[in-house]
Amino acid sequence: MATDTRVILICSGKGGVGKTTLTANLGISLARQGLTTAVLDADFGLRNLDLLLGLENRIVYTAQEVLEEECRLDQALVKHKQESNLSLLPAGNPRMLDWLKPDDMKRIVDMLKEQFNYVLIDCPAGVEDGFKNAMAASQEAIVVTNPEVSAVRDADRVIGLLNTNSIKPVQLVLNRVRPKMMANQEMLSIDDVTDILALPLLGLVLEDEQVIVSTNRGEPLTLNSVNSPAAKCYLNIAKRLQGEDIPLIDPAEEISGFGAKFRRLMQTKIF
Amino acid sequence: MAMTLRDIINKLLRRQPASASTARERLQLVLAHDRSDLSTELLDQMRKEILEVVAKYVEIDVDEGAVSLETEDRMTALVANLPIKRTMTGQIQLKEPKNQSEVDSPETEGTDQKS
Numbered sequence: 310m311a312t313d314t315r316v317i318l319i320c321s322g323k324g325g326v327g328k329t330t331l332t333a334n335l336g337i338s339l340a341r342q343g344l345t346t347a348v349l350d351a352d353f354g355l356r357n358l359d360l361l362l363g364l365e366n367r368i369v370y371t372a373q374e375v376l377e378e379e380c381r382l383d384q385a386l387v388k389h390k391q392e393s394n395l396s397l398l399p400a401g402n403p404r405m406l407d408w409l410k411p412d413d414m415k416r417i418v419d420m421l422k423e424q425f426n427y428v429l430i431d432c433p434a435g436v437e438d439g440f441k442n443a444m445a446a447s448q449e450a451i452v453v454t455n456p457e458v459s460a461v462r463d464a465d466r467v468i469g470l471l472n473t474n475s476i477k478p479v480q481l482v483l484n485r486v487r488p489k490m491m492a493n494q495e496m497l498s499i500d501d502v503t504d505i506l507a508l509p510l511l512g513l514v515l516e517d518e519q520v521i522v523s524t525n526r527g528e529p530l531t532l533n534s535v536n537s538p539a540a541k542c543y544l545n546i547a548k549r550l551q552g553e554d555i556p557l558i559d560p561a562e563e564i565s566g567f568g569a570k571f572r573r574l575m576q577t578k579i580f
Numbered sequence: 581m582a583m584t585l586r587d588i589i590n591k592l593l594r595r596q597p598a599s600a601s602t603a604r605e606r607l608q609l610v611l612a613h614d615r616s617d618l619s620t621e622l623l624d625q626m627r628k629e630i631l632e633v634v635a636k637y638v639e640i641d642v643d644e645g646a647v648s649l650e651t652e653d654r655m656t657a658l659v660a661n662l663p664i665k666r667t668m669t670g671q672i673q674l675k676e677p678k679n680q681s682e683v684d685s686p687e688t689e690g691t692d693q694k695s
Contacts (some may be wrong), residue, residue: 458603458610467613468654494586494598501604505611507654575586 314422317429317478317550318447322463324434326455327484329531330520330545332431333361338392338547339380339530344426347386351414351443352433353401362389371399374411391532392410396425411445418446436466436575437529444471450479451511456486456497465506469560479510482546487516488560492572499560512546514539515563612649615656623649630660639665 320334329352336348349372350358353432357498359365389395398421401409404409421428430447433439444450450471454464463483471479483502490496517539523530530548545555561573590597613620627647634640640662647660 391683458607460606462614465614469615472654493599494584494600497600497603501600505604505607575584575589575647577585579583579585579588 314419314425315427315550316422316448317427318443318445318450318471319429319433319453320432320440320443320450320467320471321434321453321460322436322467323460326453326460327358328453328516329426329431330485330524331362331451331453331482331514331546332358332429333529334531334540334543335547335550336395336429337389337392337529338364338544339393339427339429339550340389341531342547342551343394345394345424345553346427346429347396347421347425348422349428350397350399351430352401352439353409354403354433354439356399356403358431359397359399359525361524361529362395362397365398365527366387368380368397368399372413373421375400376413376416382457383553400571408443410524411442414442421439426495431550434510436470440467440470444474444476447476450476451482452506452508453478453484454483454502455484456491456499456502456504458497459501461497461505467509468506478568480509481508482511483513485516486560488563489572491560492564492576494576499557510557511549512542513560514542514546515558515559551579582584608650612656615654616649618649623647634660634662641665 319328319335321328329350330350338344339346348358350356350442353371353373354356359368364387367387370380372385374380375385377381386396386398389397398417400414400417413513416429418430430443432443452467452471454460468479472478481503483499485494491498499510499513515538517530517537519530519534519537520539521571523532523534530537531543534540535544542558545558548555561576564572586598587601589595613623618626619643626647628646631640631642632643641664645660645662647658650657650659
């Protein structure tokens with residue numbers, strides 16, 4: 310039985326910024342470090358975490374059946390094929406909308422806390438009931454955003470709600486960073502986003518085509534493609550969660566070739 | 581406002597500024613409003629009333645006056661910048677000549693409004 314289970318909400322407000330991909334990759338990375346990890350898909354209306362982990366055909370029960378005492382928790386947990394420290398629990402069945410309440414989420418998370426080091430909750434998009442359910446069961450949060458105005462605005466809204474509900478710490482992951490666009494100042498910089506949202510940066514994730522390839526296969530990057538740019542970023546985030554002091558990557562260093570030095574010069578702050 | 585070498589070159593060539601700075605400015609403005617739940621109409625009304633109150637005590641340049649919401653570190657502040665007209669002797673023009681000694685600067689008056 311794990312004693313100091315960390316229950317982390319992974320949320321963003323806006324959809325499509327990379328919550329589920331982050332949840333899957335953090336789950337794999339933490340499991341690889343020998344930590345028992347449960348990933349809870351709180352988005353039961355439109356669940357996708359099973360698909361990213363390649364476990365879509367192995368779901369029999371969900372948290373709903375556990376709470377209704379139709380099955381035991383260990384029957385509903387889907388253990389990952391390659392990473393036995395990682396288990397998936399879908400919150401519910403897509404056909405049973407509006408069933409879960411905040412207290413149900415708390416009960417299921419309390420059960421997971423009995424046997425896991427980490428519980429990662431993949432939060433649905435939006436700031437409505439799905440988000441509130443997921444937040445009710447969480448202690449701390451990771452807010453995922455992209456360097457885009459709409460994603461940052463929605464993240465700000467979510468951070469406000471997390472603050473009023475005393476969720477802490479709240480840390481930021483800046484996803485889909487494109488170093489070239491940042492260097493050309495055609496994308497909000499790391500500092501822009503952290504200044505505006507006033508959150509500590511847990512990590513940034515570089516834009517990486519391999520993410521799409523990995524979702525096609527149902528194998529998170531951190532499982533088999535550990536050398537891809539995004540996989541390294543996810544691994545770093547997992548290590549920082551564990552308290553390791555891993556320096557942040559500098560997007561400017563990621564640009565190679567002739568233009569890199571020139572772009573850096575153009576970014577020089579004059580006043 | 582921070583300026584980079586690229587910004588300066590763009591300015592010299594009269595090119596559009598790189599879009600990141602536009603994004604930053606638009607975000608800061610929209611977030612100040614999102615965070616305060618104040619509509620533009622309410623803010624306008626408040627601005628009018630603040631100007632009226634201040635105008636009771638000192639002569640201000642109404643056209644130059646600005647009341648806006650600014651945000652830093654998740655703290656939103658109501659910032660009023662009201663230029664006060666001076667007399668020939670360089671003194672601030674006081675309409676009612678007592679108890680107004682704290683209004684001795686034509687600079688920004690900042691008031692914490694909401695966090």
